[in-house]
Every structure is written in structure tokens, then in C-alpha cells.
Amino acid sequence: MKKIRYLTILGATGSIGESTLDVVSRHPDLFEVVALTANNNIEKMLDQCRRFNPRFAVMLAPEQAERLQQAIIRNGLDTTVLSGVESLEKVASLPDVDVVMAAIVGAAGIRPTFAAAKAGKLVLLANKETLVMAGRIFMDMVKEHSAILLPIDSEHNAIHQSLPHDFDGSLQEKGIRRILLTASGGPFRNASLDSLAHVTPAQACAHPNWDMGRKISVDSATMMNKGLEVIEAHWLFNAASENIQVVIHPQSVIHSMVEYIDGSVLAQLGNPDMRTPIAHAMGYPERIESGVASLNMFEVAHLDFEKPDFKRFPCLRLAYEALDMGDNMPAVLNAANEIAVESFLEEKMPFTAIPVMIEHVMNTLGQETIHSLSDVLKADSAARDAAHDWLNTFR
Numbered sequence: 523m524k525k526i527r528y529l530t531i532l533g534a535t536g537s538i539g540e541s542t543l544d545v546v547s548r549h550p551d552l553f554e555v556v557a558l559t560a561n562n563n564i565e566k567m568l569d570q571c572r573r574f575n576p577r578f579a580v581m582l583a584p585e586q587a588e589r590l591q592q593a594i595i596r597n598g599l600d601t602t603v604l605s606g607v608e609s610l611e612k613v614a615s616l617p618d619v620d621v622v623m624a625a626i627v628g629a630a631g632i633r634p635t636f637a638a639a640k641a642g643k644l645v646l647l648a649n650k651e652t653l654v655m656a657g658r659i660f661m662d663m664v665k666e667h668s669a670i671l672l673p674i675d676s677e678h679n680a681i682h683q684s685l686p687h688d689f690d691g692s693l694q695e696k697g698i699r700r701i702l703l704t705a706s707g708g709p710f711r712n713a714s715l716d717s718l719a720h721v722t723p724a725q726a727c728a729h730p731n732w733d734m735g736r737k738i739s740v741d742s743a744t745m746m747n748k749g750l751e752v753i754e755a756h757w758l759f760n761a762a763s764e765n766i767q768v769v770i771h772p773q774s775v776i777h778s779m780v781e782y783i784d785g786s787v788l789a790q791l792g793n794p795d796m797r798t799p800i801a802h803a804m805g806y807p808e809r810i811e812s813g814v815a816s817l818n819m820f821e822v823a824h825l826d827f828e829k830p831d832f833k834r835f836p837c838l839r840l841a842y843e844a845l846d847m848g849d850n851m852p853a854v855l856n857a858a859n860e861i862a863v864e865s866f867l868e869e870k871m872p873f874t875a876i877p878v879m880i881e882h883v884m885n886t887l888g889q890e891t892i893h894s895l896s897d898v899l900k901a902d903s904a905a906r907d908a909a910h911d912w913l914n915t916f917r
């Protein structure tokens with residue numbers, strides 16, 4: 523890479539944010555951090571400011587921003603601390619920033635991710651919820667403002683790597699039959715169906731292969747994560763839902779595959795470590811070191827595959843249904859899922875209530891056309907209200 527890339531990391535204190543900073547720290551000659559953002563972890567943000575000396579740090583709440591600013595001054599640093607969603611949008615669209623890592627979790631990521639696209643940045647998209655909620659509007663925004671979108675989600679990054687370099691949104695033109703989206707099946711792949719009603723948040727968050735934030739860990743246990751990824755793949759690669767096949771692959775070594783009409787299946791393999799897709803996108807189109815160990819094929823030894831079971835994983839069925847219905851439905855699914863996961867993590871309802879709540883909210887709200895981001899945010903908020911109403915009657 524010839525010149526330094528200037529970087530904003532949205533969600534810097536999270537799992538993806540920290541892996542991104544790990545890659546950055548290996549390449550001080552290639553990347554410079556301009557802005558870091560976090561929800562409320564002041565200690566971690568202070569530590570990151572010490573290590574990367576960004577021009578801006580954003581905390582969501584003003585009180586926390588004030589506390590961080592005091593600590594920054596005490597530590598003799600010159601980072602300016604900002605707060606609020608507008609500041610997230612601001613640091614995502616600063617004129618001298620080239621690359622924005624969109625790694626806020628959930629619907630909270632949508633506005634700053636949109637701001638980055640609108641400013642024509644190289645957008646590294648971890649926040650899949652943006653595409654799930656507002657796929658068409660977001661993809662139009664990317665096109666209109668000549669932003670470049672590279673997927674960080676390991677599966678979509680693997681698909682991107684397995685597609686022809688000149689892929690321009692038509693699978694058919696490039697002789698592609700379908701996308702094979704791999705999934706680990708999470709911690710409950712083999713658990714008895716009866717036992718699922720009693721699983722604890724700690725069990726649901728103990729993913730067999732990946733170390734991730736709590737929300738996406740629960741999504742992996744329900745396979746809603748894969749459902750959201752089907753919708754994400756639909757928008758990123760312009761793939762019809764019937765051309766996206768989910769394949770359970772418990773070793774998480776193949777990160778996804780692309781099948782061509784001549785019968786070739788191209789895959790990307792590697793250790794399950796998000797620094798690989800992060801480094802791939804950060805250095806793109808060049809390859810840079812990520813710190814990830816070589817894949818030891820002799821240790822892996824076996825690659826297994828299974829068909830997903832909608833009875834065990836009703837969230838996956840709901841996601842396909844939301845995608846096929848379109849309009850507001852994916853945003854409704856996503857918002858209801860966020861409330862469901864949060865309620866499960868707070869032990870207000872059992873694990874098995876997650877799909878029940880989501881299906882109820884989808885049925886209650888029904889389908890409505892979406893014209894703008896504000897329609898999407900309205901659907902999101904209506905779904906949250908309906909989910910809370912359902913929770914109140916449930917308890």
C-alpha cells in the first residue's frame with residue numbers, strides 16, 4: 523500500500539473494534555487512527571486513546587464524554603472527546619478520513635454507517651444490522667456517493683474473496699449458481715430440544731469457535747445470526763434467497779463458498795479469527811499480515827457439513843420469511859430480535875421465547891412499504907414497542 527490510510531473505528535471497544543486495533547498496531551506505517559467511538563466503556567477507551575492517540579474519541583452519553591475528557595487531560599493526551607449520535611456521524615464522515623470500520627452492534631450502528639456511506643468512504647461493514655434493516659436504501663446510498671463497501675462478516679468476506687474480481691452484482695452473468703453460507707450451528711447444535719428452555723445466558727454466550735460480543739453470541743446460538751447474514755448476503759451480492767443455502771459446518775474453518783455453473787465450488791478457509799477478514803478489508807486490494815496463525819490442516823483433519831433444521835432453529839426460518847416478505851419486515855425482525863436477546867440476557871424470558879417474541883411482533887405489525895431511512899427507523903421503533911408489550915403480557 524502506497525499511502526497511509528486514515529481510519530475511524532465505530533465501536534472501537536467491542537470485539538471487532540479491538541481486533542481492528544490489533545491489526546492497526548501491526549502496521550504503524552499503513553494506518554493512522556483519527557477517531558474512536560464507544561458506548562460507555564471509559565476505561566477501555568482511555569487505554570485505546572493512550573495507545574493510538576486519536577484526534578477524536580466519542581462516548582455516546584455526555585456525562586461519560588465529560589469523564590473521559592477529564593481523564594484524557596490528566597493523562598496529558600490531546601484527544602478531543604465528543605458525545606451523541608451526531609458526533610458518531612461526524613467522525614464517520616470527516617473529510618480526511620479514508621476508511622470507516624462500522625463495528626457498532628445492533629440498530630445503533632445504522633446512522634453513523636449511513637453517514638460514512640454518504641461521505642463516500644471506504645466502509646468496512648461489520649454492522650450487518652444496517653443492511654438487514656435498510657438494505658436497499660443503504661446500497662443505493664453507497665452507489666450514489668461512490669462509497670466502497672467491503673464486508674467484514676467472515677462469511678461475506680469469504681464470499682467476496684471467492685467471487686470474480688470484476689463481480690458487479692450479477693451472479694448469473696458471472697456463471698454463479700448459488701452461495702453456500704456456512705454456520706457453526708452454535709453451542710446448542712446437538713442439545714436436546716427439551717433442554718433449550720433452560721439454557722442460561724452464560725451457556726448461550728459460550729460459542730464453540732468464535733469469541734464475540736454477547737448479542738452476536740446469542741444470535742449464533744439461535745442461528746438468527748445466520749438469518750441476518752442471509753439477508754446481508756442478499757443485499758451485498760444481489761442474490762435471491764433461494765440461491766443462498768445455509769450449510770452447518772461445525773469446525774468453522776470454511777468461512778463460506780461460491781458455487782459456479784460448471785460445478786466448481788470456491789471457498790475461503792482459515793482459522794476462526796476475525797483479524798483475517800479485517801486485515802483483508804483494511805489492506806484491500808493488497809494483502810497484509812493479520813497476526814493469525816497458519817491453518818493447521820492436520821489438526822483440523824475433518825470438515826463436516828449438515829443441513830440446518832428449522833425446528834431447532836426457528837429464527838433462521840423467520841429471517842428467510844422476513845427477507846421474502848421484504849419492505850419493513852427485515853427491520854421488524856431485527857428490532858424484535860434485539861429486544862428478545864436483551865430480555866433473554868437480562869433473564870426476563872427463556873431462550874426458547876426468542877423466536878416466539880419475534881414471530882409475534884412480525885405478525886402484529888404486518889407489512890408496510892419503506893421509502894426512506896426514517897421509515898426504517900419508524901419500523902424499528904414500532905417493533906421495539908410491540909416486543910416490550912409482548913414481554914409485559916408474557917411476564
Ligand code: NAD
Pocket residue numbers: 532533534535536537538539559560561562563582624625626627628630648649650651674675676732733734735736737738796
Ligand atoms: P461488541 O458488543 O463486542 O461491541 C459493540 C461496540 O459497539 C462497542 O464498542 C460498544 O461500545 C458499541 N456500542 C454498543 N451500543 C452502542 C450504542 N447504542 N451507540 C454507540 N455505540 C454502541 O460487538 P461485536 O461482537 O464487536 O460486534 C459488532 C458488530 O460486528 C455487530 O454488528 C456484529 O453483528 C458484527 N460482527 C461481529 C463479529 C464478531 O466476531 N464479534 C463477527 C461478524 C460480525
Ligand code: MG
Pocket residue numbers: 675676677751
Ligand atoms: Mg458471520
